[in-house]
Amino acid sequence: MTLKQKTFSAVRWTAVAAVARAVLQVGQMAVLARLLSPKDYGLMAVVGVVLSFAAVFADLGVNNAYVQRQGVTQEQRSSLFWLNVSMSTGLTLLVVAVSPLFARFFGDEHLTPLLMLSASTFVLSALGQQVRMAAEKELDFRPVVFLEIAAAALGFGSAVVAAIAGWGVYSLVVGGIVSATAGTVLAWMFVARGWRPMWRLRIGDVRPFLGFGGASVANDIVNQINMTIDLLLGGRLMTAAQLGLYSVPRNLTLQLQFMVNPIITRVGFPLIAQVQSDVARVRSIYLKTLNMTASTNAPLYIGIAFFSPEIVALLLGPKWTESAALLRILAVWGFLRSTGNPVGSLLFGMGRADIALKWNATLLFVVPPVMWVGSLYGPDGLAWALLAFSIVMFIPGWYLLVRPLCHAGLYEYSLAALRPFLLALLSITPAYLLSAQFDVPIVRLTGAVLISVPLYLISSYLGNRDWFSAMIELMGRKVVST
Incomplete structure (x- = not known):
């Protein structure tokens, strides 16, 4: 297969995975929102924030370095595997030990057992993570898609059964544990292709990956602070019920992004890494990635903004009526945020995690104060703060991140990102x-x-022909040029 054929094949399979996961996630939300309370979701929002910070250290960023770096030896790969498992085990034990402190900080003792149980997913996921990424590195997404769908389905079913049995908030924990376990088991069954790690963990093997990985970890740390500061402030300043009413529509908008963007960006990262020495090709791939994600996201997010009361009523039920206004604001924020997401493929594909780190470190001095001011006005204030900040940072993001690496101009960048919105x-x-x-x-x-x-x-056929043609080609049909 040519590189183009591999790319379209990978995109097709990631699209299948994304749609299937989205259906399962929406189904789980629709069922569990009626069985659980906003307080339950508020508690799990705090758990998610804590675990997201810990997860940054799970592999020291070396798995991304493994995908970006070419010519990895079997000795290096084995050492990277055991480093990931060792770090994840240590993180699990650390979270278990400090869970009471987090519970005391947020003022809710229910967080202690929730954090302890949820931390087990670090080890469970680490055992299969590199196996999956090895397949993605080769743009072989077909088997990865099947195992991801199966793992998500098992997690969904387990969570619903536990909720019906009256397990309350713990049903969400059960779903996560089952999904992580299934993902790892299936990865070794269907993706490993007979590979087994050697009993080898040597610093000399992993040292070449630590520079890129260290910058990646540092970037992820500050990025997590910037991304979750609203939930941290909400967990500290609002009740669990208020946080739940805010976090569920927030997560819904992010789930759309997590559904659509990885279809393209998961392929864009290894693809850019393969052609990183050709700036013209990198620019073309990045702008197409940006246009593809924006064109697919735009109708979804604009539709949610227009019909947020109907979506809340049908998806979440009467207990969540107050979330409709928040969902409308967060939908517009979600679209703008989704246009910035593909830049990660550009930065990491070009091996420039250091630029991402500098950018997010700078934002660290801006985002927390903005979110703190927004939090003074409750959930509505947080939502408006997120939206306003995304609008202000659109041009600086292009100037400092996109332009230096692929030389894309502001006009072509804005056209790729905003034309689908209009x-x-x-x-x-x-x-x-x-x-x-x-x-x-x-x-x-x-x-x-x-x-x-x-x-x-x-x-789109009249005003965004590139996206329309790509959709036709993804469906396996030839595009007739005119």
């Missing part, structure tokens, strides 16, 4: 106005989809 707005506005005559939420949403989808495809 096309989606033009397509969904008439659908919103025409469906307003119906009172039943499901009828309004169905009518809006039937009207807006054809309009968006037509407008």
Whole structure:
């Protein structure tokens, strides 16, 4: 297969995985939101923040370095594997030890057992992580997709069964543990291709990876602070119920990004790494990645912003009515954030984790104060602070991150990122106005989809031909040039 054929194959399979995971996640949310309370989700939001910080240290960033670096020896790979497992085991024990301190800081003793149990996923995931990444490095996503879908399905089923059995917030923990265990077991069964690590862990083997990995870890640390500071402040200043009402729509918008963006960015990272010496090709790949993600995200996020009350009513139920206004603000924030996400593939594919670190370290002096001011006005203030900050940082992000590495101009960068937003707005506005005559939420949403989808495809064909042609090609059809 040519590099282009491998790329489209990888994108197809990551798309299958993303859609399947999204269906399972939305299904789990729809079921569990009716079985659990906003307080339960507020507690797990705090658990997620704590674990996300700890997870940064799980492998010292060497797994990303393994994907980026070419010509890795079997000795090096074995040492990297055991380093990952050792670090993850140590982190699990550390989180277990300090869980009471976190519970005391956030003022809720229920966090102690939740953190202790959830920490076990570090080791469970580490045992299969490098095996999966080895397949991704070769752009062989097909087997990875099947195991990810299976693991997510098992986690979903376990969480629902536990919730029905009355386990409350612990059903979310059970789902995570089962999913991590299944992912690792299936990876060794279907992705390892007979590879087994040697009993070898030597500093000389991993030293070449630590420079890139160290910068990656440092970047991830400050990035996690910037990304989760709103939840940290919410956990400290708001009740668990308030935090739940905020965190669930926030996570919903992020889940859309986690569904769509990895379809492209998971392929973009190793692809850029393979052509990193050719700046013109890197620029072309990055701009196409940006346009693909923005064009796919735009109608989803704009649709959510227009129909947030209907989505909350159908997906979450009557207990979450207050989240509708927050979801509308966070949907616009989610789109803007999604346009910045592909830059990670560019930075890491070019081996420039140091630039990402400098950028996020600078933001560390800006984001916390902005979020603190927003937190003074409750969940609404946090949502508006996120949106305002994303708007302000659009041009600085291009100037300091994109332009130096691939020489993309502001016009072509803005065109790739914002043109889909305008096309989606033009397509969904008439659908919103025409469906307003119906009172039943499901009828309004169905009518809006039937009207807006054809309009968006037509407008994309006329005004965003690259994305439209790529979609046709991804479906296995040849594009007829005119």
